Amino acid sequence: MNTYYIVRHGKTIWNQEHRTQGQKDSPLTEKAKQDIVLLRERLKNLNIDLIYSSDLKRAHETANLLELGLDIHLEKGFREIDFGVWEGMTIDLIKSNYSELYENWKENPEETTFIGGENMTKAMERIQKTFWNIDQMHSGKNILIVCHAMVIKLMLIHFLEAPMNKMFNIHQGNLALNKIKTENKEPKILSINDMSHLED
Template structure:
């Protein structure tokens, strides 16, 4: 059976990365440095021909994907399942502000980060289920193809853990860097990590 080759890219630096806050669903643009990161990645991947390009619909991912591939936004498949965690009322706040404004909620999250839910947001296991469902659909639809997926750090950590051990337990073992790409090869549900943060 022919292998599916999955290139994973975390979106380049955004304007909110510079603020050091939680911003899962805030639809912010790339920073100037983020644009340069994407342009450098375009040079590194210029010889790779992708059969399908997929992105989170948020601006920072979609812009990263358009720069790297040269495609128009309309030519890129956007999938809601690959959005970052919805931090609800925590959006735009740093951890000190969250602890001060929502102390009980913050303590709940520190005790059980997988199942505690930021107020008006979603919890990790809800995100895990939506990301893995979206991934399964993509891998079935584009089996045997070369796929580029641009998403968010949390989503990519889930994808990597799921591909390698079929659960979330490797989530914290991955640290996807901005301006880098990683490659996974999947053959008949068996996955090999070929490159990371290149």
């Protein structure tokens, strides 16, 4: 059995501007750095044994700022979805310029391939593979994963065996904490989008 604490990275400038980030990066806000200290206080009593992080800067910078005294294993498999030409755009601009693709993504995400980017089904496969490979390597560990909103939503959909379009019913705030236990490749979701450590 392993216990996972899965965290979304801190808020970035592009998050603040409601821009699609994907695999492009944007700096953490100063407020995010203050909030990471609050998350650190929450995590330091959880006896974390291992840290895995997406190798995108906003995620591994969040992991570093947690200062838990552990090596951080960078994992490409936990990168955010590659949204291709949408990256850097606001949702309003995407709806205006790519309305058909946007509607298809909302209704049938498993059939969506982003222009210049990633296919959603293949993204789901890489995320699942990465998670279960880590799970097979460890036993009885408390494992912190720092990654991205869409990655976490796809993990949760996988654990729930729910249709992919149900990911739009799951909220993941910046620095939200999700707790999962696994035993014999069976996941149990203990909490989702826990933000009680943040002041606001």
